[in-house]
Amino acid sequence: MLRSQQRGVLPGFRLTLGYTLLYLSLIVIIPLAATFVKSSELSWAQFSQTVFSPPALAAYRLSFGASFLAAAVNAIFGFIVAWVLVRYDFFGKQFVDALVDLPFALPTAVAGITLATLYAPNGWLGGWLAPFGIKVSYTQLGIFIALTFIGLPFIVRTVQPVLADLDSELEEAAASLGANRWQAFWRVIFPMLSPALLTGFSLAFARALGEYGSVVFISSNIPMKTQIVPLLIMGELDGFHLARATALAVVMLVISFLLLLAINLLQWWSNRYNATNPA
Amino acid sequence: MKTLLTILLASSLVAAAGAREVKLLNVSYDPTRELYQEYNAAFAKYWKAKTGDDVMISQSHGGSGKQAQSVINGLEADVVTLALAYDIDAIARQGKLLPADWQKRLPDNSTPYTSTIVFLVRKGNPKHIKDWDDLAKPGVSVITPNPKTSGGARWTFLAAYAYALATYGQDDAKSLDFVTRLYKNVPVLDSGARGSTITFAQRGIGDVLLAWENEAHLALKEFGADKFEIVSPSLSIRAEPPVAMVDKNAKRHGTLAVAQAYLEYLYSDEGQEIAAKNFYRPRSRKIAARYANQFNPVKLVTIGEEFGGWEKAQQRFFSDGGVFDHIYQP
Numbered sequence: 001m002l003r004s005q006q007r008g009v010l011p012g013f014r015l016t017l018g019y020t021l022l023y024l025s026l027i028v029i030i031p032l033a034a035t036f037v038k039s040s041e042l043s044w045a046q047f048s049q050t051v052f053s054p055p056a057l058a059a060y061r062l063s064f065g066a067s068f069l070a071a072a073v074n075a076i077f078g079f080i081v082a083w084v085l086v087r088y089d090f091f092g093k094q095f096v097d098a099l100v101d102l103p104f105a106l107p108t109a110v111a112g113i114t115l116a117t118l119y120a121p122n123g124w125l126g127g128w129l130a131p132f133g134i135k136v137s138y139t140q141l142g143i144f145i146a147l148t149f150i151g152l153p154f155i156v157r158t159v160q161p162v163l164a165d166l167d168s169e170l171e172e173a174a175a176s177l178g179a180n181r182w183q184a185f186w187r188v189i190f191p192m193l194s195p196a197l198l199t200g201f202s203l204a205f206a207r208a209l210g211e212y213g214s215v216v217f218i219s220s221n222i223p224m225k226t227q228i229v230p231l232l233i234m235g236e237l238d239g240f241h242l243a244r245a246t247a248l249a250v251v252m253l254v255i256s257f258l259l260l261l262a263i264n265l266l267q268w269w270s271n272r273y274n275a276t277n278p279a
Numbered sequence: 280m281k282t283l284l285t286i287l288l289a290s291s292l293v294a295a296a297g298a299r300e301v302k303l304l305n306v307s308y309d310p311t312r313e314l315y316q317e318y319n320a321a322f323a324k325y326w327k328a329k330t331g332d333d334v335m336i337s338q339s340h341g342g343s344g345k346q347a348q349s350v351i352n353g354l355e356a357d358v359v360t361l362a363l364a365y366d367i368d369a370i371a372r373q374g375k376l377l378p379a380d381w382q383k384r385l386p387d388n389s390t391p392y393t394s395t396i397v398f399l400v401r402k403g404n405p406k407h408i409k410d411w412d413d414l415a416k417p418g419v420s421v422i423t424p425n426p427k428t429s430g431g432a433r434w435t436f437l438a439a440y441a442y443a444l445a446t447y448g449q450d451d452a453k454s455l456d457f458v459t460r461l462y463k464n465v466p467v468l469d470s471g472a473r474g475s476t477i478t479f480a481q482r483g484i485g486d487v488l489l490a491w492e493n494e495a496h497l498a499l500k501e502f503g504a505d506k507f508e509i510v511s512p513s514l515s516i517r518a519e520p521p522v523a524m525v526d527k528n529a530k531r532h533g534t535l536a537v538a539q540a541y542l543e544y545l546y547s548d549e550g551q552e553i554a555a556k557n558f559y560r561p562r563s564r565k566i567a568a569r570y571a572n573q574f575n576p577v578k579l580v581t582i583g584e585e586f587g588g589w590e591k592a593q594q595r596f597f598s599d600g601g602v603f604d605h606i607y608q609p
Contacts, residue, residue, distance in 0.1 A: 050599055054608050113477075120482040137482070138467045217474065220467040221425055223607035231470065235427030238344030239597060240369045 032253065039246040050244045051251045055223045056232060063229040064255065066140065067208035070147035071155075075201045078155025079193075085156070086163045100156045103149055108213030115146055116218040138220035143228065146214040151204030158200035162193055195267050202263040209256055301326075301334045301537050306356035308343035308430060308520070309472055310494050314557040315360070321553060322544050326537065334537055342471050343430035350374065350525065357529045357538045360522040362430030364388070365589035367523050376527045390519035391545035392559035395579060396431075396438045398510040399479065399488040399495045406486045410512045411442040414487065415460040422485035424475045425468040426597055431518075432472070435489045436603065437592060438516035441580045445514060459606045480507070491518070492574070493558035511575035516582065 039047070050056065085097055103111065119126040119136035126136055136142045166189065174184040212230040219226045229252055236245035307315060319336040326334045339346065339354070343362035350356045351374035361367055364382055371379050382389045400408050406419055414421050424432040439461055443454035467484060469475040472494055479488035480502050487510075490498070495509050522542050529538040544550050551561040555570040567574075586592040596602045 053599060053604070055604065117482065120484065122483040138484070216470045221470060222465070222468055223604070231425075231428070234345075234470065235425070236599075237348055238342065238428050239593065240344070240348065240373065241599075242348075244599065 035246045035249050035253065038243055039250045041243040042247055046244070047247050050236070050241075050247045055227060056229075056248065056251075058224045059227050059229045059232050060251070060255070062140065062143070062226070063209060063252075064259075066143045066147055066228075067205050067211075070144055070151050070208050071201050071205035073148055074151045074155045074204050075197055078152055078200065078204075079159055079197060081152075082156045082159040082163055086160055087168075100153050102153075103151075104153050108150065108211065109217065111149060112146060112214030112217030115149065115214065116142070119145070119218070137218055138226070140219075140226055142218040143215050143226065146218045147208040147211060150211055150214060151208050154204040154207060155197070155200035158196045158203065159193060162196040166192060191270070194270055198263055198267045198270070202260055205263075206256060206260060209252065299332045301332050301534060302532070303334055303336045303357045303534055303537060303541060304339065304355060305336060305358050305360060305541070306339045306346050306350055306354060307360040308346060308362040309340055310431070310491055310497070311360060311520075312338070312340055313497070314493075314554065314559065317557065318545070318550065318553050321549055322541055325544060325549070326540065329540075332537070334541075336541075342428060344428070350376065355528050355532070356525050357532060357534045358522065358524050358541055360520070362518075362520050363433065363589060364519065364521050365593055366430065367521055368589065370523075370525065376525045377523060378526070381523045382521060384524075385522070385542060386546060387562050388519055389521040389523055390562075391522060391542075391550065392520070392554040392561055394492045394518045394520065394559055395515045395577060396435045396489055396512075396518065397492045397495050397515070397575075397577075398512060399490050399498060399507050400486065400510055402506055402508060404508060404510065408487050408510060411439055411461075411514070412446070412457075414439075414464060414489075415457055417464075419464050419487065420466055420485040421461065421464045421487055421489065422467060422469075422475050422479040423465055423489040424472055425470055426603055428470045429472055431491050431494075433592075433597060434491075434516055434518045436596065437582060437586060438512075438514075438580075440596070440602075441516055441585050442512065442514050444585070445580075455602060455605065458602075462606045492560070496558035496573075509575075511577045514578045514580065516585075517579040519581070 042050070081100065085093065085100075116137045117123050119129075119142060121127065121130045121135070121137070123137070129136060134141075136145060170188055171184050174188045175181075179187065210230065212228075212234070215228055216231055219228065219231075221227050221231055229248060233245045233248050236242075236248065305315060305319075315336075315338055319338070323334050323336065326332060339349075339356070341349075343366050346354075347359070347361060347366035347369050350359060350370050359367055359370065367377075367381060368379075371377050371381055385391070398408060398414075400406070406413070408414065408419065413419065423435050426432040426436045436458065439458050440454055443457040444450075447453035447457070467475075467478050469478055472491060475488060476490065476494055476498055479485050480498050488495070488498075492509075499507055499509065522545065524535070524538045524542060526535075529535045545554070546562065548563065548566065551563040551566040552569075555561045555566050555573070558573065560574055561567050561570070582589060582592060586595075594601070
């Protein structure tokens with residue numbers, strides 16, 4: 001079973017695989033397993049009381065809904081940013097390129113406080129929106145904006161290198177074979193980019209699910225309305241209910257895992273589809 | 280060069296022979312930053328004069344519950360100074376780092392200073408907020424943190440509930456209805472006390488902030504007394520933020536004596552004066568009299584008399600499916 005697919009020039013398959021397993025165990029699998037073990041301290045009644053309580057159900061809906069929406073919006077607009085950065089040359093391009101990474105570097109609490117200040121009814125942007133009855137800070141819309149902010153780099157940075165590798169000759173070839181602009185984009189470029197786009201989407205989505213720091217500042221954290229799952233988990237921890245906190249975490253993990261698995265399957269399917277049906 | 284080396288060597292030898300350097304870690308909660316900054320300097324001076332040792336005190340601040348959890352998980356605190364006894368109880372129960380009867384080891388339930396919950400309103404008090412019942416009226420917007428993630432907010436919730444019990448003749452159904460109406464008026468439940476202060480003072484949201492007394496005074500100092508004023512309700516709760524030595528850690532670090540002295544000195548005149556200056560109510564009558572005009576007289580109930588202690592209150596009000604959860608469920 002354990003065999004490298006083909007004999008490579010460089011030896012060391014066993015060493016590197018052993019290292020990979022050890023590293024993944026230490027960094028990922030052991031902490032995750034501990035979460036499951038801890039949550040198993042609860043009886044089924046306690047477990048279901050925690051994870052199926054009305055505030056918890058409302059929080060799952062909000063966390064998954066807002067994260068999905070934020071990742072989807074980023075997939076579209078992040079794609080445009082990546083396109084502009086790869087395809088065009090303009091003054092200050094390096095600067096814009098560096099700007100994209102900022103959400104990575106900024107401590108999330110700072111991002112949350114800054115966004116909340118900007119969009120508060122007395123803030124720069126919030127004051128401008130308030131006369132139209134649009135409230136951002138302390139609403140679900142605010143949560144969505146915070147999650148969009150932190151997710152942007154994931155899409156741009158995954159799409160950018162793939163797009164850069166894409167020869168514009170392909171489009172020229174498509175055009176010379178009679179494809180119009182829309183067909184060239186939709187039938188030629190998009191299929192080649194979609195795996196990268198999906199990867200970026202799932203990274204941004206996963207990142208948004210776990211986000212705590214920025215959201216607690218821009219959300220009003222009202223149970224049943226604007227309370228995300230990580231906040232619910234913090235609440236359990238504050239009451240010294242470690243097992244209940246891990247129970248909520250386990251539910252999040254299982255749902256996230258299934259969703260990411262689905263995205264990976266979709267990616268795998270689209271790769272095969274593209275391989276067998278070249279456009 | 281050679282002389283410099285000799286001097287360095289000699290001075291380090293002297294230092295080694297004379298003063299020892301002792302390290303102490305005080306794990307505390309959010310609003311005590313300013314208090315302990317001042318107190319640590321005073322204590323270091325006192326300890327140096329008494330024993331000749333230099334004491335280096337490090338501080339860690341955060342939400343009280345989270346801080347207790349960190350100590351249970353191995354944060355090497357020599358002393359803890361937290362927002363509620365329940366959090367130190369958890370360290371005794373789950374971490375077994377100090378005896379269960381820790382609260383009897385120092386005077387006044389191991390709380391050298393107390394605080395209470397007051398209202399901070401906008402200048403001129405445009406909504407005429409005088410007492411708890413004004414907070415439950417329609418059209419009043421109230422800012423307070425989430426009791427599930429903030430120790431201070433738990434005191435606030437219990438103060439509101441105690442007021443309702445007193446007003447409605449100890450009727451639980453009516454009291455629940457009262458706190459429900461009050462919390463329906465809360466547009467933002469921040470995760471901690473500082474977050475709420477920022478929401479109220481800087482973002483201009485809400486008509487009234489329910490705050491620690493010391494936090495309210497600090498906001499006046501920070502943002503200007505021309506913007507806000509403090510209103511004391513007719514009844515509030517005596518918040519007792521306790522202090523304790525974490526025996527097992529202190530023993531291992533060899534800091535038992537200095538940790539004990541650090542906590543005891545909080546009860547000295549100087550310690551009490553620093554607490555009062557930072558708007559905590561001192562236990563010492565002498566110091567309290569000196570700062571009397573700073574603290575409005577309020578009828579204060581205690582958690583022991585009113586709710587039978589933290590263990591019971593936590594279970595009844597703030598656990599899953601408890602009273603607080605009911606507020607938000609139809």
